[in-house]
Amino acid sequence: MIKKIVVICFFFVGLINHLEAQQKRSLTHQDYDGWESLRSEKITKDGRWVSYQISPQEGDGRIEIFPFKNPDNKYVIPRGTSFSFTADDQFVVGKILPQEDTVHLLKVKKTKKEDMPTDSLFIYEMSTGEIEKYARVKSFDTPSEKGSWVAILFEKEKPAKKDPADSTSKAEKPKKTDGTKLLVRSLSGDQSFEFERVKSYGFAPNGDYFHFELAEEDTLDNAAIHILNLATGESQEIHQGMTSYTMNKFSPQSKYLAFLTSDDSTKAKKPYYQLQLFDIENKSLSQIADEHTDGIVENGRISENGSLKFSEDESRIFFGTAPEYIDYPYEEDSTILDDERPRLDIWGWQDSQIQPMQLKRKSREESRSYLATMELNSGKIAQLETPDLQDVSLENKVTREVGLGTTNAPYERNYSWDIQIGRDVYLVDFKDGSRKLIEKDVSGFPSISPGGKYVYWYAGRDSAWVAYDIQSEEKINLTAGLDVPFYEELHDSPSNPGSYGSSGWLDEDEAILINDRYDIWKIDPKNPGAASRITLGEGRKNKIEFRVEVLDREVLSIDPEEPLILNAFHEMTKESGYYSTRIDAKTAPKKLIFTPNRYYGLTKAKNSEEVLVRKSTYVENPDVYLTDLTFQNLTKASNLNPQQATINWGTSELVSYLANDGTPLQGILFKPENFDPTKKYPMMVYFYERSSDGLYSYRSPAPSASTINIPYFVSNEYVVFVPDIKYELGLPGPSAYNCIIPGVQAVVAKGFVDADNMAIQGQSWGGYQVAYLITQTNMFKAAGAGAPVVNMTSAYGGIRWGTGMSRMFQYEQTQSRIGGTLWQKPLYYIENSPLFFMDRVETPVLIMHNDEDGAVPWYQGIEMFMALKRLSKPAWLLQYNGEDHNLVNRRNRKDLSMRLSQFFDHYLKGAPAPLWMTEGLPAVEKGKTLKYELSDN
Numbered sequence: 001m002i003k004k005i006v007v008i009c010f011f012f013v014g015l016i017n018h019l020e021a022q023q024k025r026s027l028t029h030q031d032y033d034g035w036e037s038l039r040s041e042k043i044t045k046d047g048r049w050v051s052y053q054i055s056p057q058e059g060d061g062r063i064e065i066f067p068f069k070n071p072d073n074k075y076v077i078p079r080g081t082s083f084s085f086t087a088d089d090q091f092v093v094g095k096i097l098p099q100e101d102t103v104h105l106l107k108v109k110k111t112k113k114e115d116m117p118t119d120s121l122f123i124y125e126m127s128t129g130e131i132e133k134y135a136r137v138k139s140f141d142t143p144s145e146k147g148s149w150v151a152i153l154f155e156k157e158k159p160a161k162k163d164p165a166d167s168t169s170k171a172e173k174p175k176k177t178d179g180t181k182l183l184v185r186s187l188s189g190d191q192s193f194e195f196e197r198v199k200s201y202g203f204a205p206n207g208d209y210f211h212f213e214l215a216e217e218d219t220l221d222n223a224a225i226h227i228l229n230l231a232t233g234e235s236q237e238i239h240q241g242m243t244s245y246t247m248n249k250f251s252p253q254s255k256y257l258a259f260l261t262s263d264d265s266t267k268a269k270k271p272y273y274q275l276q277l278f279d280i281e282n283k284s285l286s287q288i289a290d291e292h293t294d295g296i297v298e299n300g301r302i303s304e305n306g307s308l309k310f311s312e313d314e315s316r317i318f319f320g321t322a323p324e325y326i327d328y329p330y331e332e333d334s335t336i337l338d339d340e341r342p343r344l345d346i347w348g349w350q351d352s353q354i355q356p357m358q359l360k361r362k363s364r365e366e367s368r369s370y371l372a373t374m375e376l377n378s379g380k381i382a383q384l385e386t387p388d389l390q391d392v393s394l395e396n397k398v399t400r401e402v403g404l405g406t407t408n409a410p411y412e413r414n415y416s417w418d419i420q421i422g423r424d425v426y427l428v429d430f431k432d433g434s435r436k437l438i439e440k441d442v443s444g445f446p447s448i449s450p451g452g453k454y455v456y457w458y459a460g461r462d463s464a465w466v467a468y469d470i471q472s473e474e475k476i477n478l479t480a481g482l483d484v485p486f487y488e489e490l491h492d493s494p495s496n497p498g499s500y501g502s503s504g505w506l507d508e509d510e511a512i513l514i515n516d517r518y519d520i521w522k523i524d525p526k527n528p529g530a531a532s533r534i535t536l537g538e539g540r541k542n543k544i545e546f547r548v549e550v551l552d553r554e555v556l557s558i559d560p561e562e563p564l565i566l567n568a569f570h571e572m573t574k575e576s577g578y579y580s581t582r583i584d585a586k587t588a589p590k591k592l593i594f595t596p597n598r599y600y601g602l603t604k605a606k607n608s609e610e611v612l613v614r615k616s617t618y619v620e621n622p623d624v625y626l627t628d629l630t631f632q633n634l635t636k637a638s639n640l641n642p643q644q645a646t647i648n649w650g651t652s653e654l655v656s657y658l659a660n661d662g663t664p665l666q667g668i669l670f671k672p673e674n675f676d677p678t679k680k681y682p683m684m685v686y687f688y689e690r691s692s693d694g695l696y697s698y699r700s701p702a703p704s705a706s707t708i709n710i711p712y713f714v715s716n717e718y719v720v721f722v723p724d725i726k727y728e729l730g731l732p733g734p735s736a737y738n739c740i741i742p743g744v745q746a747v748v749a750k751g752f753v754d755a756d757n758m759a760i761q762g763q764s765w766g767g768y769q770v771a772y773l774i775t776q777t778n779m780f781k782a783a784g785a786g787a788p789v790v791n792m793t794s795a796y797g798g799i800r801w802g803t804g805m806s807r808m809f810q811y812e813q814t815q816s817r818i819g820g821t822l823w824q825k826p827l828y829y830i831e832n833s834p835l836f837f838m839d840r841v842e843t844p845v846l847i848m849h850n851d852e853d854g855a856v857p858w859y860q861g862i863e864m865f866m867a868l869k870r871l872s873k874p875a876w877l878l879q880y881n882g883e884d885h886n887l888v889n890r891r892n893r894k895d896l897s898m899r900l901s902q903f904f905d906h907y908l909k910g911a912p913a914p915l916w917m918t919e920g921l922p923a924v925e926k927g928k929t930l931k932y933e934l935s936d937n
Helices: 002-023 100-108 355-360 362-366 409-416 538-542 642-646 710-715 732-748 765-773 792-796 808-812 826-831 834-840 859-870 890-909
Strands: 036-043 049-056 062-067 075-078 080-085 091-096 120-125 130-134 137-141 149-154 180-186 192-203 209-214 224-229 235-240 244-250 256-262 274-279 284-289 300-302 316-323 370-375 380-383 391-393 402-407 423-429 435-442 454-459 464-469 474-477 502-505 512-515 520-523 544-548 564-570 576-581 590-595 598-604 610-616 623-628 650-658 664-672 681-686 719-723 753-763 782-786 845-848 875-878
Touching: 036 080, 036 598, 036 610, 036 623, 049 080, 049 623, 062 080, 062 091, 075 080, 075 091, 075 120, 091 137, 120 137, 137 192, 149 192, 149 209, 180 209, 192 244, 209 244, 209 256, 224 244, 224 256, 235 274, 256 316, 274 316, 355 362, 409 435, 409 808, 423 454, 435 454, 464 512, 502 544, 512 544, 520 544, 538 544, 564 590, 564 598, 576 598, 650 710, 650 719, 650 732, 664 710, 664 732, 681 732, 681 890, 710 719, 710 890, 719 732, 732 753, 732 765, 753 765, 753 890, 765 782, 765 834, 765 845, 782 890, 792 808, 792 826, 792 859, 834 859, 845 859, 845 890, 859 875, 875 890
Parallel strands: 681 719, 681 753, 753 782, 782 845, 845 875
Antiparallel strands: 036 049, 049 062, 062 075, 080 091, 091 120, 120 130, 137 149, 149 180, 180 192, 192 209, 209 224, 224 235, 244 256, 256 274, 274 284, 300 316, 316 370, 370 380, 391 402, 402 423, 423 435, 454 464, 464 474, 502 512, 512 520, 544 564, 564 576, 576 590, 598 610, 610 623, 650 664, 664 719
16 A cells, blocks of 8 residues: 555656646747856965856856855856956956947947947955946956056046037047056055056066056157056156067066067068066166077067066076068069059979968968077077977976977978878077987977976877986887777777877876876886876776866976875766875775766865866756865855756756667767657757767757757757767768667667657768768658768868868878878778769758858858759758858857758658748848748648
8 A cells, every 4th residue: 555655656746747847948049148158267265265257148247256155145246257366365356348238239329439338347355345346447457476456457538528518618639649547556445556648567476566568649759668666656667768668577576577679660560679678676777689689590680479488587588589571672662553463372392381371371470489598697598499490388487498399390291181290309408599309200299297307298100108318318118018008099080099198297207197098007207117007997997087187287296195186987877076096095096076967177276175166967057066175065156047947958868879880889868858758759860970978068058050959959849869970991971870870770769759750960070971871861851961071072182271271181081081092092082972972862951051161161062052953852051151160150150040940840840841941042132031931831
């Protein structure tokens, strides 16, 4: 009897839940604008205060500020943005944007730019809850490390209007200047300074000093640079009378202020600059370099396109130089009219870069600078970068006397078809610029270890990690002889597999931590044969991927005595969380939290144990949670999208199945929240390589950039399936078929899919697979293909206009996976190209391909459409004007979302077709109507 009562109770609970779900409404396209996302979560260094920004997709956002221990006590700043905690953890400073609907209305009214509302600034004191606001703010700054100051640069004042009642008075003509009013004040408000016509400004990191630059006024040579001592309030003019003051930089401990000056016209093609150094303590200014200084690049000058940087001990400064600008007589000949000058590009077989790449990089090359350094005590300059060694890397905080230089120039000509070209690696001495070759043709991206003892890299051609001992000049294979692979085990393209990365170095370079697929290895370069797994093999044993979580970006190496927090992800179940361990632990990593969720964005307070973390599932928004490094208690702080509770949302689950060749695969199946297993649902199938790791990722309703929005379709009574794909080299199309079709069949076998009403949709590589599949099967009632490659023979010789690169590498080495040239494997290119089999297509297709696509030539979409049109197959091509590979403009995204839903609703649900499908949209009606209206027949 008791068992019967329990069963009845469960039945009624289930019935109630089912009825509640039925009462919820489906998502509409109008829901997108109000859907919120969270970003910029921050915690004070002492862990006492938290803040983040929440923004809808359209409309006014907000900043929420609250005590870590009392997240319900939120202070909300409407329309707040661009905020930060001050260095003393006492204030939040940020901007307040104008109301979006007000701005929209004024734009509709064609309001002049100068009459539009501008940003404001807020200063919120956490301990008192008091807030100050300033109107018409252009920008602001606070010290990054110490100090309690804020600088506020205001917008230009509106010119005074003439009094219409006073016929004799004249409105005073404002003086012409780029500068505006600047306020520098202590955050407590007891000190403040005001300056007029300020153009640029900035604090020393430690908050001791402040620089500001005055703009010219009425074309007078009265620009100047000043320094303000924040402790004494004393302001001193350092230099004046130049046309430009730029790139102002304090040294780490405020011993110096460096900047560039120029007295050339602002219209000069290449003005000459001088590098100035102000000794703050001695109040002395020196011009330390210009175009005449010995040591800079031959026939060179100081470059305004470089950057200024000091070493941490303030003993040297780094700056940019550039070759002298060349005047070409033909270019300067004013007797030749523009319409008399030929316009052409010359492609030369000997060029290291093809013309489109050169044109894409033209502005970058014209503004290229070459790194140089000066030893401040001696004034000696060393030119570190030159045209034959253009990349010398610096540490974030320069503490060494050497840097790493690399060049791929000897191999760049091959880059059009081999994107895994090597690079020559050098050690560059900052004292004299001398170079020592470490290795030629390195197939990796080298770095210097934190202690400066080793250069290390992953050698892709050898699938091994390598270290170079700088002192002994010995190269060491770190992973040779270890019994696990360190290359990507699921790699399935005809290129060198990548690695799983490294997790940092121990103090004093005692060992490096290197990741395999699951575990983390500690490897001493002096004795790599004694390598050990700090995770004790638990990762591979349990199929859990462990990775070291970096909690402080300023700490360059790992203290072996300190505990480690590990990010953990289960390869099969997709659960995730955090574990703890130690470098020399004798026991397995300790589980702190590990649940059916996605965790990310772990942020620790610098000086305490408090942390923030984002947690989500497909159902749960990625809200911010508060905890500490034990993860014993998670407190939800944010509450994104409460309106979701009124929506028929959905669920996600894993589906395991076998590919046609027997390979075990997984996919994600999304079902409506009100799912009824006795019903038959239309099914959308979307795919792009492997996606199942995203099982617990939240997906926001949003207008489509190119693909179906899964929450929208699930909420509107579709089931959506996203299968994984494993590729065989040379067979990208058949691989897609062999993995996608059995996955679809496995879901259909569950009994709730209407097998007569299924569709596929994909974009780019997914669009290609859609195009291929509909030439191989008629099991789908409709298809959507975005930016599809349908003809590999014509696409092979094309250009990726976004980068200027040849497309050859894609087919030979990467995603298309053919593994050879067109002339080596012509049949592979043809057999994998859907265009040659368009006569087999019986599936109506909606194609999107935009006329400024920089990734896939948009004539591919035209080739597909024209073939189907000639064959009298139902097909539509959406070409968004001026759009790239994926839609950027929100108006176009909303339009695509509407057309995708109308297209699939028509074919899978029997809804009336919209007029744009039945009548088309003639060019004479373009911009006059959208034809969303549904037809009567």
